[in-house]
Amino acid sequence: MKVTLERNHLLKSLGHVHRVVERRNTYPILANVLLKASDGKLDLRATDLDIEVTESVPAMVGQAGTTTVPAHTLYEIVRKLSDGAEVRLENEGAEQLLVTSGRSRFHLACLSPDSFPDLKSGTFTHTFPIAAPTLRELIERTQFAISNEETRYYLNGIYMHMLDVGGTPTLRAVATDGHRMARAESDAPAGAKGMPGIIVPKKTVSEVQKLLEGAEGDVEVELSDTKIRFTLGGVVLLSKLIEGTFPDYDRVTPKNNDKQMNVDKQTFATAVDRVSTIASDRGGKAVKLSMKEGQLELSVTNPDHGTASEELAVEFEPESFEIGFNARYLLDIIGQIRSENAVFLFNDAGSPTLVREDGDAKALYVLMPMRV
Structure with missing residues (x-):
């Protein structure tokens, strides 16, 4: 195999295929990327037996051929070459691949492509x-x-x-x-x-x-x-x-949550992040939400470090309500809200809570409460 191609094209393709290769492999061939040069292109393929990624990159093919080389090693070599450089790949017998670019030369050990696995696709319906x-x-x-x-x-x-x-x-x-x-x-x-x-x-x-x-x-x-x-x-x-x-x-998606709280997404997320600073991992990073007369109090109690609380203005009609959540889970969901306001729909302190965007039904989130 003799093939010459542009470094940036090769790097982009290697970036796509090498990621599926595990760092540790029971079978050495799974650490390699399959290279096949023919008809003005270089085909690259990698697999972990569950996922297979294939991509073709334009190349000047002097001699067609197929080989396999360590995927992560080849990627790192190409990544460190100069931007826009020309890369030449050439077999030295069946056991080595010579990688040349400018004054740089690398000799990589090859494994036979005959043993490279093929993740059969079957018939798509x-x-x-x-x-x-x-x-x-x-x-x-x-x-x-x-x-x-x-x-x-x-x-x-x-x-x-x-x-x-x-x-x-x-x-x-x-x-x-x-x-x-x-x-x-x-x-x-x-x-x-x-x-x-x-x-x-x-x-x-x-x-x-x-x-x-x-x-x-x-x-x-x-x-x-x-x-x-x-x-x-x-x-x-x-x-x-x-x-x-x-x-x-659908069975666990709440249908009758009638206690609604509207809150500014960014203000709420910042406050949750602040008070959860002292939350205990042992306690599940629990934060308590207490709502009363248009006010929300976020509070955290950690027996080892003390307490934290912060108040926010919210839209909330019922007289009062308290519920607890894992702060990290709460922040993960708030991070997905695209509108300025987040809408929370509660039932009781022991039932799942619905979270959605203001006026958008395309996304919906359910969060289980915690005892606090």
């Missing part, structure tokens, strides 16, 4: 385009609530499914860790009708989110029973889906 900004927003509004608890693996991703909302076909994304739930939706893309409910793994969600940064075009989404494939420009990401049943989130 549903294909549809979705605007990159729309998909990005669905992910951004729900990703923070994905669970990290491995025993409940079916919560380790974002659940996406189709439903009818007021006669409008809608694509909804939901994530929960049992303490909070995030729900966001958009009008269904053309062609998504009849798609099965799927759970997209957390790592896949993170990689797709990075690919979508600054993207404005359409993303092509393809689904099978066990896999999902995203195509954006020249990047193709193929991933396994989580096999399991997502819980009936």
Whole structure:
């Protein structure tokens, strides 16, 4: 293999594919990126056996060929080369790849491409385009609530499914860790009708989110029973889906919360952050909300460090009400509110609370209370 290409093009493609490669691998071949030179381009592919990312970059191919080299090492080499430099990749036998740029020379150990795994895609039953900004927003509004608890693996991703909302076909994304739930939706893309409910793994969600940064075009989404494939420009990401049943989130979404509080989002977030400074991790970072006659008092009690409190003006009609929350969870949700005001809907101190934007029903959040 002999191939010459521009450093910035190679760096961009390596940046997309090398991220899926784990730092520690049971199988040495999984630490490598597959390089295939042919027909005026260099194809790059990396996988961790759950996700596979492929991208092509234009190149001058002097001799076609295929090899594999350590992904993170190659990425770091190319990253440290001069901006706009020319990079030459050339096999030295079957066991080494020579990387040359200007006066820099690197000899990298190769592994045979014959043993590089191929994440078979199978047959896709549903294909549809979705605007990159729309998909990005669905992910951004729900990703923070994905669970990290491995025993409940079916919560380790974002659940996406189709439903009818007021006669409008809608694509909804939901994530929960049992303490909070995030729900966001958009009008269904053309062609998504009849798609099965799927759970997209957390790592896949993170990689797709990075690919979508600054993207404005359409993303092509393809689904099978066990896999999902995203195509954006020249990047193709193929991933396994989580096999399991997502819980009936609608059952735990409050329907009769009638105590409403409207509060300035930024003022509230700043106050919660301030008083939670002395909150104890042992106590679950608990902050108490006490509402009375248009006033909200935020308070924290830490037996080891003392107390903190702060008062805010809010819109609240009932005579008085008290409830406690984990401060970090509360800040995570407030961070997703796009309107100036956040709307809280309470039932009682032991029931889930609804949080939404002022006048927007496209996103909804549920937060479980704490005893304080």
